[in-house]
Amino acid sequence: MTDYLPHPPVEDIALPAVLTALGDETRLAIIAILASNGERAMTCGQFLQFGSKTAISYHVAKLREAGIIHVRPEGTKRLLTLRRGDLESRFPGFLDTVIASTAATLPYDSLGMPEAAQFAGE
Amino acid sequence: MTDYLPHPPVEDIALPAVLTALGDETRLAIIAILASNGERAMTCGQFLQFGSKTAISYHVAKLREAGIIHVRPEGTKRLLTLRRGDLESRFPGFLDTVIASTAATLPYDSLGMPEAAQFAGE
DNA sequence: CTTAATGTTCAATGATCCTTGAACTAATGA
């Protein structure tokens, strides 16, 4: 429950900021994969296919600051989760349509995603 | 029917580009007002409340290049319309949720919009 | 204690963004 990193409260999540944050292929891919992974949290390291450690850290911060994901430190890792409920309550239907559109549009299976199988094991 | 200005065909409308184009308060306001105006076309001049002629021209070009609006020259004016159908067929539900979220979020009534009344007359 | 694993921070760089004002084009109207 303790909030190590700054996250905007639901009522402060701003649409332009959310749209800007999602208007980047790397971040959109991260969101799509997070969404395809159900409620399970993921770590930054699982996105290194999309860029360097520094780059992922940068994009994850952007998504967090926009209010799209929640980041919780656990050991040396960061556990990332989509703020599905918060986004749904603030912009009903929005995230779902973005996810659906992304799945139909982005070719991130070209990056090695048969059906999110590699995120199963720990 | 003649297409004076370059518009991306439906199948080339890209989600990241659309999100980026909408991730700007000025452009989001333009879209929201266009949407609130039904099927009626509007001109660049009707958005001068949001910036200079140059700025509006710039933003309108961005929206057109992203595939969000259609621009048709008529005399010295440009008639702007939302590409509702195209966007709906490519990203089902997306535009509607953005419009709804914008209406609930952006304070563009603070710019003199009681209920889109000033767009009625010609 | 030492090493490895996981991210963050910083400074630098090149690219892109948004705005501005001046000059311009094209169409309309007196």
Add this chain to the structure above:
DNA sequence: TCATTAGTTCAAGGATCATTGAACATTAAG
């Protein structure tokens, strides 16, 4: 013809963006 209307183009400026490598911090594991 001359002026007006509506918008575009261009160059310049400052701001923000996304990436990189090097150094660092923190936690975990041997």
